[in-house]
Amino acid sequence: MHVVVAAGAEGGGTIRPLGGTAARVTDLAAAVRSLEAAERPRWVWADARRVYPALLAAGVRLSRCHDVALTEGLLLGADARYGEPRQARAAFARLHGLPVPEDPHEAAEGHQPGGTQASLFEPAPAEDPSSEAGMVAEVFEDQLRRVARTPDPGRFRLLVAAESAGALVAAEMRHDGMPWREDVHDELLTGLLGPRPAHGMRPGKLQALADEVAAAFGQPVNPDSPQQIVRAFKAAGIEVPSTRSHVLKAVDHPAVAPLLAYKELARLHSAHGWAWAAQWVGGGRLRPEYVVGGVVSGRWATSGGGALQIPKVMRRVVVADDGWTLVVADAAQLEPRVLAALSGDRGLARAAGEIDLYAALAGAFGGVRDSAKVAMLSAMYGGTSGDASKLLPVMRRRFPKAYAFVEDAARAGEEGRLVRSWLGRTCPPPSERWRRLVAGPEGARAARDRGRFTRNFVVQATAAEWALTLLAVLRGLLPDPARLVFFQHDEVMVHCPLGLAAEVREAVGRAADEATRLLFGDTPVRFPMEAVAVACYADAK
DNA sequence: TACACAAGCGCC
DNA sequence: AAAGGGCGCTTGTGTA
Numbered sequence: 001m002h003v004v005v006a007a008g009a010e011g012g013g014t015i016r017p018l019g020g021t022a023a024r025v026t027d028l029a030a031a032v033r034s035l036e037a038a039e040r041p042r043w044v045w046a047d048a049r050r051v052y053p054a055l056l057a058a059g060v061r062l063s064r065c066h067d068v069a070l071t072e073g074l075l076l077g078a079d080a081r082y083g084e085p086r087q088a089r090a091a092f093a094r095l096h097g098l099p100v101p102e103d104p105h106e107a108a109e110g111h112q113p114g115g116t117q118a119s120l121f122e123p124a125p126a127e128d129p130s131s132e133a134g135m136v137a138e139v140f141e142d143q144l145r146r147v148a149r150t151p152d153p154g155r156f157r158l159l160v161a162a163e164s165a166g167a168l169v170a171a172e173m174r175h176d177g178m179p180w181r182e183d184v185h186d187e188l189l190t191g192l193l194g195p196r197p198a199h200g201m202r203p204g205k206l207q208a209l210a211d212e213v214a215a216a217f218g219q220p221v222n223p224d225s226p227q228q229i230v231r232a233f234k235a236a237g238i239e240v241p242s243t244r245s246h247v248l249k250a251v252d253h254p255a256v257a258p259l260l261a262y263k264e265l266a267r268l269h270s271a272h273g274w275a276w277a278a279q280w281v282g283g284g285r286l287r288p289e290y291v292v293g294g295v296v297s298g299r300w301a302t303s304g305g306g307a308l309q310i311p312k313v314m315r316r317v318v319v320a321d322d323g324w325t326l327v328v329a330d331a332a333q334l335e336p337r338v339l340a341a342l343s344g345d346r347g348l349a350r351a352a353g354e355i356d357l358y359a360a361l362a363g364a365f366g367g368v369r370d371s372a373k374v375a376m377l378s379a380m381y382g383g384t385s386g387d388a389s390k391l392l393p394v395m396r397r398r399f400p401k402a403y404a405f406v407e408d409a410a411r412a413g414e415e416g417r418l419v420r421s422w423l424g425r426t427c428p429p430p431s432e433r434w435r436r437l438v439a440g441p442e443g444a445r446a447a448r449d450r451g452r453f454t455r456n457f458v459v460q461a462t463a464a465e466w467a468l469t470l471l472a473v474l475r476g477l478l479p480d481p482a483r484l485v486f487f488q489h490d491e492v493m494v495h496c497p498l499g500l501a502a503e504v505r506e507a508v509g510r511a512a513d514e515a516t517r518l519l520f521g522d523t524p525v526r527f528p529m530e531a532v533a534v535a536c537y538a539d540a541k
Numbered sequence: 542t543a544c545a546c547a548a549g550c551g552c553c
Numbered sequence: 554a555a556a557g558g559g560c561g562c563t564t565g566t567g568t569a
Contacts, residue, residue, distance in 0.1 A: 226549075227565075244550085245550080271561090271562060272551090295560060297559075299553080302561070304562090307552095308561075309552045377557070382558090383555095460559085488552075
């Protein structure tokens with residue numbers, strides 16, 4: 001059963017079973033709650049971000065949805081129409097040949113006055129929820145028809161379901177938040193940087209390092225300015241091409257040590273310091289805004305908050321509540337396993353049936369595990385460094401189907417064609433700029449670059465959909481009140497009472513198996529997902 | 542003052 | 554872990 005739902009003003013809205021008649025309700029949350037309990041329908045809405053947060057705030061959780069905006073994005077991509085507006089209103093306009101409105105949040109992107117305001121997408125209630133529901137119903141039915149016309153509708157349906165489930169998880173994770181001990185964070189910052197400074201000032205330890213750098217150069221230098229640093233080194237008789245850390249490490253000069261220390265700490269201070277916490281942390285929880293499908297490969301992004309780039313040193317700030325625990329799990333060697341399943345290479349699949357895939361491959365590479373690793377990575381990412389040129393021919397001979405699979409993807413990219421993931425997510429078509437470049441003197445390089453991108457895309461995008469499927473399945477297996485609180489590409493975190501830890505860990509393993517079965521059916525490839533229960537994120541590895 | 546862009550580095 | 558791809562984010566800097 002499918003039910004369209006649209007939120008209106010003041011907690012009201014419209015509910016419209018597909019094929020039935022619309023009902024206006026004054027208490028949308030109550031109406032949705034009772035229908036969910038009775039029927040467990042698949043809820044169809046324009047955009048989870050416009051409907052679901054308010055339902056969560058009212059204590060309503062849903063099991064399934066179809067997100068029209070996310071689905072529209074997938075369908076447009078499949079037609080090589082990246083960048084067109086994805087909102088239900090835009091899809092409706094395209095369907096009827098009307099002028100297509102821009103997506104409101106896309107249009108609102110860019111720098112905000114003052115620079116401190118994050119560009120959050122505000123969930124605006126519909127002005128007329130009944131007309132929105134009608135529009136959504138019509139677009140939804142059109143989307144079903146378009147899905148049926150994709151090269152593999154069965155897989156694409158799974159992709160749509162997984163992406164939509166991601167929208168539920170993303171909203172729930174923002175609602176619940178990841179445990180974040182503000183006192184531990186402050187302690188960590190104070191220990192590394194010195195006490196919290198007055199607004200606009202450098203913390204004491206940063207200032208001391210900046211002074212050391214200036215003293216070493218014998219002149220005032222702003223360590224935050226790469227240009228000034230390059231000039232200062234030049235004045236000292238040292239030419240550096242850039243001020244990247246790995247470049248500076250090779251330089252013999254007394255300014256290098258304090259400068260490297262400064263860069264590391266300055267980043268911590270500016271990207272994840274007190275000001276960041278004031279904006280994104282509250283009530284012992286970090287609440288970033290996740291952007292489902294925000295990366296072309298299908299990985300998630302965040303809008304503000306930088307939750308997917310939290311430095312490892314900050315993991316000790318993530319601590320379970322008293323009497324609760326964090327179950328942390330990540331997929332081991334996910335991408336080579338995905339390649340094994342994608343390509344149907346028997347030899348590689350056999351190795352991917354082992355817990356340590358690279359160790360299992362070593363035999364093909366003179367018994368050297370490291371060589372197997374380099375060969376696999378070079379094949380998947382188009383690397384040319386080190387021993388790649390020696391190892392790739394071995395890869396080609398021993399694992400011909402896997403090798404051919406990534407080579408074909410690279411060739412398609414170089415020729416300006418499209419590639420698709422296992423479930424049908426499509427890479428962006430080449431830009432106009434690329435087409436011009438490719439026809440010019442730098443053409444070979446541009447072609448090679450796009451080839452590396454498409455080579456990587458097929459693997460990364462399929463890995464992302466395996467992880468997304470795992471997330472969706474796991475969500476359904478979690479016992480109340482366990483909550484998903486973090487998802488980072490191939491890693492999940494569940495916050496649950498101590499007594500549920502064993503059950504949750506087992507659920508993670510079952511979800512991994514089920515995701516594997518849903519995507520690849522009966523395959524010898526294993527996707528190990530080891531879950532550990534810890535009090536603190538830092539103890540998970 | 543506002544904006545666009547580059548540099549640099551965090552995560553996977 | 555590899556090491557490739559990409560993305561978010563802040564600061565500095567040049568230009569309108």
